Amino acid sequence: MITIGDKARDILMVIAALCWAFVIYASWVGGPAKDNQLIYFGLLATCVLTVVYYMMGAVVNEKLSTSVLIWPILLNGILQAIAFTLVYTTKGQKADFILGMHPGFIGAMIFFWGGNFICSTLSYWVLFDKKVVPEDEWQAFMKEVQSQQKIH
Amino acid sequence: MDEQLIQPTPLIIGYTVVFILVSIGIGIYANKYAKSAEGFFGGTKAFGGIVIGLASAAAVMSAFGFIGGPGLVYKFGFTSIWMTIACGPGFAYGYWVIGKRMRAMAEVTDVATLPDIARVRFQSQAVRGVLAIGLCLAAIAYLSSQVKGGAKLMNQMLGVSEEMGVVIMFGTTLAYMLVSGMSGSILTDAFQGLVMLIGVMGVIVAYFAMTGGDMAVIMNSPQFGPTFVDGAGAMPFQLVITFAMVFFIGVMGQPTMLAKMYAVKDHRDLKIAGILGGVTYGLTSLVWILVGYGAIWIVATGGAPPIKDLDKAAFLFLSKTGGVLQALVMAALLAAIMSTASFFISLAAGNITRDLAGAFGHEIPIDKQVVYGRWIQVVVSLFAIGFGYWGGRAVAILGTLGWGFFASVTIPAFVMGLLWRRCSREGVLVGLTFAVIANIVLPILENFKIYRLPFPYYLLTIGGSVILTTVVSFFTKSCAGENLPEQLKPVFKL
Numbered sequence: 001m002i003t004i005g006d007k008a009r010d011i012l013m014v015i016a017a018l019c020w021a022f023v024i025y026a027s028w029v030g031g032p033a034k035d036n037q038l039i040y041f042g043l044l045a046t047c048v049l050t051v052v053y054y055m056m057g058a059v060v061n062e063k064l065s066t067s068v069l070i071w072p073i074l075l076n077g078i079l080q081a082i083a084f085t086l087v088y089t090t091k092g093q094k095a096d097f098i099l100g101m102h103p104g105f106i107g108a109m110i111f112f113w114g115g116n117f118i119c120s121t122l123s124y125w126v127l128f129d130k131k132v133v134p135e136d137e138w139q140a141f142m143k144e145v146q147s148q149q150k151i152h
Numbered sequence: 153m154d155e156q157l158i159q160p161t162p163l164i165i166g167y168t169v170v171f172i173l174v175s176i177g178i179g180i181y182a183n184k185y186a187k188s189a190e191g192f193f194g195g196t197k198a199f200g201g202i203v204i205g206l207a208s209a210a211a212v213m214s215a216f217g218f219i220g221g222p223g224l225v226y227k228f229g230f231t232s233i234w235m236t237i238a239c240g241p242g243f244a245y246g247y248w249v250i251g252k253r254m255r256a257m258a259e260v261t262d263v264a265t266l267p268d269i270a271r272v273r274f275q276s277q278a279v280r281g282v283l284a285i286g287l288c289l290a291a292i293a294y295l296s297s298q299v300k301g302g303a304k305l306m307n308q309m310l311g312v313s314e315e316m317g318v319v320i321m322f323g324t325t326l327a328y329m330l331v332s333g334m335s336g337s338i339l340t341d342a343f344q345g346l347v348m349l350i351g352v353m354g355v356i357v358a359y360f361a362m363t364g365g366d367m368a369v370i371m372n373s374p375q376f377g378p379t380f381v382d383g384a385g386a387m388p389f390q391l392v393i394t395f396a397m398v399f400f401i402g403v404m405g406q407p408t409m410l411a412k413m414y415a416v417k418d419h420r421d422l423k424i425a426g427i428l429g430g431v432t433y434g435l436t437s438l439v440w441i442l443v444g445y446g447a448i449w450i451v452a453t454g455g456a457p458p459i460k461d462l463d464k465a466a467f468l469f470l471s472k473t474g475g476v477l478q479a480l481v482m483a484a485l486l487a488a489i490m491s492t493a494s495f496f497i498s499l500a501a502g503n504i505t506r507d508l509a510g511a512f513g514h515e516i517p518i519d520k521q522v523v524y525g526r527w528i529q530v531v532v533s534l535f536a537i538g539f540g541y542w543g544g545r546a547v548a549i550l551g552t553l554g555w556g557f558f559a560s561v562t563i564p565a566f567v568m569g570l571l572w573r574r575c576s577r578e579g580v581l582v583g584l585t586f587a588v589i590a591n592i593v594l595p596i597l598e599n600f601k602i603y604r605l606p607f608p609y610y611l612l613t614i615g616g617s618v619i620l621t622t623v624v625s626f627f628t629k630s631c632a633g634e635n636l637p638e639q640l641k642p643v644f645k646l
Contacts, residue, residue, distance in 0.1 A: 057249030104383030
């Protein structure tokens with residue numbers, strides 16, 4: 001278990017803001033200059049952003065399970081990075097098809113689409129009861145809420 | 153009237169009429185959930201996970217995905233597909249990140265609209281008002297994007313003029329929205345999601361039967377080439393960043409999803425809602441992909457001359473399929489448009505009736521809100537039709553406008569507001585104000601050819617609002633950290 005308290009969230013929010021800033025910079029400068037490498041780094045920054053928000057959302061009562069950190073969180077970022085790398089390195093090239101698909105197409109469809117589904121949808125299904133909304137945590141929340149008046 | 157690529161057969165017309173009648177019937181039935189303001193504007197805590205999952209996917213997938221999307225694939229190859237492949241898995245990602253906290257807010261306060269949550273979180277009528285303005289403008293923009301697509305669809309489906317098509321489509325939608333508001337929207341959206349799924353199955357079969365999955369012919373075609381089969385496409389490469397990020401992370405900033413998170417009856421329903429929403433959307437996104445590539449394949453193999461109107465790509469593909477399939481897919485297209493339209497009519501009406509009036513100090517009595525809301529739905533629809541039909545912007549462009557606008561106001565207010573105790577009232581107010589102004593100014597600068605960013609401007613509006621909210625929150629304290637209202641503190645423990 002990793003503790004993600006208020007200080008850690010402050011740091012994660014700063015990292016997120018920096019990622020957004022870098023992504024805007026990479027698009028703004030890399031686009032007109034046709035600097036695909038800078039744009040590629042911008043794409044990698046989006047992987048970091050995915051991981052950062054995931055970490056904050058997957059915390060339950062200030063604790064983040066180590067297994068959840070590995071899968072789905074970090075694996076999601078890694079699969080996205082592989083997808084972007086394949087797309088970047090094969091962009092616009094006439095290449096041998098693999099399984100009837102261009103390698104860049106495989107990067108996008110298999111690693112990004114499929115990988116994201118495995119790391120978000122499948123993990124949400126498998127881990128919902130124990131890691132996403134544990135029943136005891138929800139009941140503790142309801143108990144606390146019922147002891148107070150609704151806020152308006 | 154446009155070139156008729158599809159012949160309106162009795163089967164297509166009959167299936168469409170049945171679809172419309174069932175939608176109206178379900179909408180009227182949903183009135184039992186819409187007796188209160190919370191039910192009429194939010195469908196709050198009323199539905200199970202299956203209904204919410206299907207409804208979320210149906211509302212997110214719109215005319216843009218079914219008509220504009222394939223057109224962009226036809227013109228630019230893979231680039232636009234990043235939007236739709238990011239969006240499907242983004243559903244469960246969004247539920248992972250803020251699903252439980254959005255649902256939890258419905259336990260600590262009375263929620264009918266999204267600005268209700270923002271007002272309570274930040275204890276501010278100003279936040280509520282600015283958010284409502286942002287949501288309302290974006291809803292009307294998004295709604296307008298459905299008008300053109302719907303008009304073209306009805307023209308191809310029924311052979312009626314585009315103007316008559318708009319009257320039929322919006323008249324039907326309003327017929328049940330007036331009775332049951334957001335509850336009607338959610339329940340009919342779930343049915344329409346099912347209709348979309350049936351259409352998707354037809355598209356998958358038709359695509360592979362027609363093309364055999366052969367993309368080599370596209371790569372070797374002099375008209376198209378490798379950029380039409382790779383993973384980046386023919387649009388500028390930096391657009392992949394925007395599309396991949398804004399449409400993956402940005403899904404959780406879409407009201408079509410956020411508002412559903414508090415509409416689930418029980419917290420356990422979040423599970424099915426997140427899974428089913430993502431899987432359903434993922435399947436429907438195959439229409440965007442396969443229909444687009446199908447149209448390219450037809451032209452690349454000489455099956456049809458190149459098309460100039462990109463919105464016709466979907467109809468070109470369908471014109472090469474059989475009558476039954478055409479009926480199924482056309483109804484799915486109509487379902488996509490009506491489900492999105494009904495949601496945004498309700499969203500805008502709720503924001504005006506409940507939030508804008510309240511933010512300006514004229515809180516409409518609870519028992520009158522539903523009555524006023526009904527009338528405002530009519531006004532919103534008429535305004536959106538006028539703007540969308542005679543506004544002159546393409547369906548695809550308007551669709552992306554709405555999406556980015558939403559994310560730029562909801563990510564600071566809800567994602568940051570509910571994930572980060574330190575997120576302050578001043579911070580979110582600065583972020584939201586920037587987002588609303590920038591989302592209006594930047595497209596004006598583009599339209600007048602004064603300045604155009606080398607990427608979709610909404611990347612700047614979303615990123616800018618997040619950065620400003622973060623920076624200002626570090627230097628201000630209202631409703632943040634220890635100043636958070638006591639009743640909200642349990643939400644942050646979940």
